[in-house]
Amino acid sequence: PTYDLTSEEGFPHERTFSICCTIGTHKEIGTGKSKKLAKRQAANKMIQKLKDQPVEQSSMNVLADDDDEIAQKLAARYSGLKDSKIDAMTGSDSRKVSQFHKALKMDPGQKLRELQKSSLNSLMLEFVQMLQDIAQEASFKVTYVEIEEKSLSNQFQCLVQLSTAPVAVCYGCGITMKDAQAQAAFNALEYLKIMTKT
Numbered sequence: 001p002t003y004d005l006t007s008e009e010g011f012p013h014e015r016t017f018s019i020c021c022t023i024g025t026h027k028e029i030g031t032g033k034s035k036k037l038a039k040r041q042a043a044n045k046m047i048q049k050l051k052d053q054p055v056e057q058s059s060m061n062v063l064a065d066d067d068d069e070i071a072q073k074l075a076a077r078y079s080g081l082k083d084s085k086i087d088a089m090t091g092s093d094s095r096k097v098s099q100f101h102k103a104l105k106m107d108p109g110q111k112l113r114e115l116q117k118s119s120l121n122s123l124m125l126e127f128v129q130m131l132q133d134i135a136q137e138a139s140f141k142v143t144y145v146e147i148e149e150k151s152l153s154n155q156f157q158c159l160v161q162l163s164t165a166p167v168a169v170c171y172g173c174g175i176t177m178k179d180a181q182a183q184a185a186f187n188a189l190e191y192l193k194i195m196t197k198t
Contacts, residue, residue: 127185
C-alpha cells in the first residue's frame with residue numbers, strides 16, 4: 001500500500017489529518033488527531049474493503065496494472081533522478097574522513113581494541129551499551145531514530161546515527177523496538193570494526 005497525506009485541518013493544537021491508503025485501484029481515506037491514527041484508520045478501512053470483496057474481483061483489481069503501466073509509473077517517479085546532480089566530496093572533506101579513521105586506528109582506545117578482538121556473533125554481548133562506550137571513548141555521538149512504520153515482515157525498525165566523519169547511519173529491525181536498536185547497534189559496531197581494522 002501507499003499512503004498520502006490528503007489534508008491537514010484545524011488549529012495547531014487540534015489538528016485533524018486525512019490520509020489516503022491506495023492498493024492498486026482501491027483507495028480509502030482515514031482521519032485522526034495524528035498522522036499515525038489517520039494512517040491506521042485508512043489501513044483498517046482498506047483491509048475491511050478487501051475482505052468484503054469476492055476473492056476473484058479483489059485479486060483482479062489489485063493486479064490490474066500490466067507490466068508496461070508499472071514500468072511507465074516507475075519511469076515517471078524516478079525521471080528526476082537522471083537530471084539531479086550529486087555533489088562529490090571535496091579534497092578537504094576526503095582528508096577529514098581519512099584523518100578521522102586514521103586517528104581511530106592509531107589510537108583506538110581500550111573499547112575499540114576490545115571490539116577488534118571480539119566476535120560480535122555472541123548473544124551475550126550488549127551491543128547498545130558497547131556502542132555507547134566506544135562513542136564516549138572516541139568522542140562521537142550515537143542517536144537512535146525509531147521508524148514509526150513496521151517492516152514488511154511486521155518488525156519494528158530503527159536507525160542509529162554515529163556523528164563520525166562522515167556521519168554513519170545503520171539500520172536494524174526486530175520483534176521489539178529494543179531488538180531493533182540492538183540490531184542497529186550491532187551493524188554500527190560491524191561498520192566501526194571494518195573501518196578501524198589495522
